[in-house]
Structures are given as structure tokens and as C-alpha cells.
Amino acid sequence: MPLFLAPNVGSLPTVTNYDRDSDTQTSTGWLAPEDLELIRANMPIVYVDAVPVRVDELGNVTEVGMLLRVAADGTISRMVVTGRVLFNERVREALMRHCEKDLGPMAMPRVPANPTPFTVVEYFPDPLRSGFYDPRHHAVSLAYVVPVAGECEPTQQALDLTWFSPEEAVGDDVREQMTSGHDRLIRLALAHVGKLP
Amino acid sequence: MPLFLAPNVGSLPTVTNYDRDSDTQTSTGWLAPEDLELIRANMPIVYVDAVPVRVDELGNVTEVGMLLRVAADGTISRMVVTGRVLFNERVREALMRHCEKDLGPMAMPRVPANPTPFTVVEYFPDPLRSGFYDPRHHAVSLAYVVPVAGECEPTQQALDLTWFSPEEAVGDDVREQMTSGHDRLIRLALAHVGKLP
């Protein structure tokens, strides 16, 4: 259950469409909205998801960061960093761009050396297809755990960024603030780093 | 260096475009060719690559299978199984569909339980961008090693399927028959299974 539904999402220009601004640039310039709609209705879109974490000096994950923002389903929810890969952009570049966009310029994200995601998240317009839901489109998202060493401050459309211990991150309080399968993604990320309680 | 350039590729309808037939179905039916072109020029496309292997009873990879076919760059080359993920299709389903399409209905591919690819291959129209090349588009491909237990026979546009030992698969003879970075993909796959010589 999300915190609450965003009233009149359409009238809040700064939070309407969280990846609107920087994501529609393409090889031929900017993609017209109707063309983006055509693509979204016909092809899976390449995404990256980043779970920001704090690590201690031995590499143990001690905290998980979650944004509070207007999600794709219109709710205000806890979320991970997420966004499109652009034409001609390396996956690594997209990951860094979205981390900086959402966590601020001083976050110092450490994108892993290994290009393999810890899981592949398949978001579908049908919530039952995979358990991961996006009403806008079918997205295939490469998900990474990204340690951040610097100071984070939510930017752009994010309303807040909060750090949770692994226990808190999988607890009922936080789970109820997440939709679209993001709570499950957090559990998969914590399992990957051996910290799922 | 490919074996040879395919003469008059355009006049060979059955081999012109190796993923033409089954891949353009979408949520709204079939995608018009001009719309596919629009998408290809503007967005990365989701792909899967499958490296077919034979394993012994302990799971050791003993042989790597390679197709001989008209590649995206117009050469006749050794290649792995590759193709698009369709709208509303799970990655796992795409992997199985392309394996069956290329290896035949009796191949009995064993798609891994773990959805994580062993590497993410980024194909670009610019051959220097990542070392993986596709003149048609920018594709982000999830690459898997897929043990096949049954009888394989090349189908559709593939001209041949040959099995190589790990040593042969990375040898100069086979490497010279591969283009677009597929030889490197084979090495990454063999490293993943601990069999890179």
C-alpha cells in the first residue's frame, strides 16, 4: 500500500513524469511524445534499476537508500533509482546518470566493475505477468547494487531519500510504502549481498 | 574475417534479415516496417544471446555450438543464437523461442534457473563504441550459456551448426569466421563456465 495517492498528478508539472526530462533524447534528437508512445506500446524498453547502499570498510552492506517519489502507477511510494537507457548510451553510463540525477552530484556512486546485473526485473503493464508492474510499458531492467560513498540529497522529482538498515528495509513498515514489486526488488538485492535477514 | 561476404544479400529473401519473421509481432499485432525503423533509430532494443553448449554428467562444458549464418553485417559468419525480446514476452520465453527456432524442436535447451545473464552485450552501430557491432541498431543483449541435451539441427536461415571444443572455439580458425564481437562473446561464455583455455 502506498503512502497515499498523488492527487491531480497531471497538475504537478515537476513530478508528473519522473523520467521525462532527460530521457527522451535520441540519436535523431528528441523523440516526439507520440513516437515514444508508439514505442512503448510495441517494444520492451531497456531500463536500469540501482539500489543505493552504504557499505562498511569490509564491503558489508549496512544501509539501503530509498527514494520517496511519484511512482509510475501514480502513487507516492518508496522506490529505488530507476530510468531508461538512451540510444547510444552504455548501460554503465545510464546507471551513473540516473544515480546522479536522483541522489545528487555529491553521491559518489561506485558502479560495479562487473557489468552483470544481480537480477533482471521485467516490468509489465499487467501486474500479474511477473509481479513487477509498470502501467506505462513493458520494461526489461538491469538491476544493480550501487555503493554510494558521498553525501546524497534527493534531487529532481524525489521528495525524500531515507536510509534503512537491512532489517528495516524488509520490514512491514517499509514494505507497505512500496508498490509495483519494488519491495521484492529490495529483498533480491539484500539476498545478493548476503544481507537478507 | 568472415568466411566470405554474402553476394546480393538483398536478393536472398530467406536469409536477408535473420530475425524478420517471428520477431515483429507486438501487443498491437505486427509492427509496420517503418515503425520498426523508427524504433531502431531511437531506442536500444532488448535482445537475448544464447551460447549453446554440451555438458558432461558433472556439468562441465565439453563443446560449444556455433551457427553459420548471414550476420547482421551481411557477412556469412559463425554466430551464437540471438534475437529480440517481444512485447509482453518474458526473457526466459524469448530465450527458449530463439533456441528452438535456431537449433530445432528436438534440441531440448535447458534455460538456467538463474535469470541473471553471464554478461550484458551492448551492440552499437558504431563498431568502436563497445567492440560489439550491429549496423542496424543499438541492442542491449542478455547473454546466457544454455546446455542443450537433445538433437540439434539448424533451422530457418542458419546454414550449419557445428560443435567445437573449448580449445577450438577460441582458436584462430574459428575466430576468423566470426564478426561483430561474437568471438569475444564466446570467450566470455567459456570464462563464465571456467573453461576458457
Add this chain to the structure above:
Amino acid sequence: MPLFLAPNVGSLPTVTNYDRDSDTQTSTGWLAPEDLELIRANMPIVYVDAVPVRVDELGNVTEVGMLLRVAADGTISRMVVTGRVLFNERVREALMRHCEKDLGPMAMPRVPANPTPFTVVEYFPDPLRSGFYDPRHHAVSLAYVVPVAGECEPTQQALDLTWFSPEEAVGDDVREQMTSGHDRLIRLALAHVGKLP
């Protein structure tokens, strides 16, 4: 909480020490019990853990198998397949040997082609050190998900083998039958294959 404590474990020769029979053979023959004790008190021991699963034709994990047996801590608990790697034995061979020993000769386990474990489980005599507990020794265990295609029947010291859906496997009923962190290992395994609920 285990099902119940095994009364007089010492007087039940067939279940006393679940890896007694086949595991103490070494390069110099059989290791004397006092030497095994010396080693256990001084060095981490190499182990393998195998989580047996059933998969559908697309590779989706549909069921998890768990043994009922006398655990290292003396309880009768639900457990995964586990055991030592012997001197001069490949990890892959140990994995196959323990699967056959515990699941029977017709289980047809499919040891993965990739030698990398999905996690490394560190069992300590101190239950608080890592959350994984073994009163006998410090063991570093390479953990794998192993699809089994054939008929399983518990052998040797196992009292029972039961298959659970992913939901059941992480439910309270099954969790209460597990000790030493094995319930957590099941969750890590299900996360690895994308099936953690």
C-alpha cells in the same frame, strides 16, 4: 525451532554423524578421528551446500526440496544437501556425490555449468558470528541451486524428503522446522533464481 530434539543422538548409530561414512577418506587413506578433530579445531573446512529444485520447461523453479534429518546441532530439522569436499576432489564432484548420497541414485541432479556458487555460507561454532551455525567446526560452504530431473528418495541418514512451493518454503511452518540458518539459505537461493516471494 526444530521439530524436536533428537533424544540420545549418540545411541542412534545410523543418524549420529551425517557425513561420517564417505567423507573422511583422504589422500593418505582414512583420516583418524583425532586428526579430524585437530583439523576441525584449527582450520576452516571446505563444504558444499546444494538446494535441490524442480524446474519447469522454461527453467522456472517450481519447487524446493528439503530433507528431514539430524542436523549438526543435534536437532531433527529440515535441511538442504550438505557435506565436505574431500582431498583431491573437484567441487563439482563433491556436489554430485552429496546429491546422489542424499537424494538417491535416480535423482539425476544437473550440476550447473557455472562453477560460481550463488552464495558463500560461513558456518561458525559461534551462532552469532554470521548467523550460520555449526557446533562442530568453521565451514566455508559453496552453495548451489541444483535442478533435479529424476526420482528422488531420501537415503542414508535422511528421514524424509519433501517438496515445497517457493511460498511454502519461506513460510513460517517450514521456517520453524529449520535451524542453523538453513531457512535463510533457502531464501537466498530463491532470490538467486528470482522466485523469492
Add this chain to the structure above:
Amino acid sequence: MPLFLAPNVGSLPTVTNYDRDSDTQTSTGWLAPEDLELIRANMPIVYVDAVPVRVDELGNVTEVGMLLRVAADGTISRMVVTGRVLFNERVREALMRHCEKDLGPMAMPRVPANPTPFTVVEYFPDPLRSGFYDPRHHAVSLAYVVPVAGECEPTQQALDLTWFSPEEAVGDDVREQMTSGHDRLIRLALAHVGKLP
């Protein structure tokens, strides 16, 4: 082929046994040499291997670090960081300890958040058993790629530390300076991070 055989290894106390000093401490204090020999002859030993790398701001591996030292086989060879896991020591702690021991106190190694090694290296006294060789014992080594951010200087028994580009690291010049399969380990590490040429 190693650079040269170390003459009179036994008379060079500082380089005789590269993991002698800090590795034999156990739960019961220091392990007597004869007991260590007993264990080595009877049980696989748990090891960690670390491939030190330099990464750019996007996480791309740009350089691989290799030590020059007296190897287990008595040759002076290029090697990765390697050493035992002690009784009661977490794998992560062993990894950090060996990195600091070999690379110096200012190296600032970043042990990955994910505890899964990129490969499992099985060293055997028989050079043909797996291709990885150690005349002293059977070791099962968890191998990690470890980015180092600080200043490295070889310490203890290492004679030198040199950084190589991925191309150089797999080139004939460097390969000829490595023994025991360490050249292959470098290739597996580079494949894991997508940088195998």
C-alpha cells in the same frame, strides 16, 4: 615460463614461505608446523585470491595489478594476491587482510558487497587435475576482483607490483611470467568485468 627459478629458496628466510607469518594462527593459538603438514596432506584448504584492479569513474577496469614474488612452486612469478582463510575469520576479512598485507596499508581495497566469488579456483598438487597448481596442497580458492583506490606498494615478500592494461595483462609477455594457472585466472577475471580483449 617464470622469469627464473629462485636459487636456494630455503636460504632466503624472508621469501621462503610467503604465507608463513600471519596465516597459521588458529583458535587454539598457533598451529605447529607438523600439524599444518598433516592438514595439508588430508584436507582441502580454504583460500582467497584477489585480482587488484584500477577502475575509472564509471567502474570500468582500466588496469590489473600483479605482484612479482616467489610462488608456491619456487619460481619468481607474476601473481595475484592470495592467501589462507583462518579459523574463525570471515572470507571478507581474509580478503582485506591479504590485500593490505600484499598491497600496503594505503591501498584502500574495496571488497565487493556481493560475497560470491567470480570463480572458484581449485589448486591441486597434480598440475593436470584442474590446470591450477600448488605443490603444497589442495586449495579451494574464492577469487574476487578488488578495485583499489589508494597508493599501493608491495610489502612483505613481494618484490614488485606492476599495473598492466587488460591487453598487456593477457599478452604473451606477461603470460610467460606466470605459472600455476595464474595467467588463466587473470583472463577469467577480465572476462568477468567484461574487459577480456
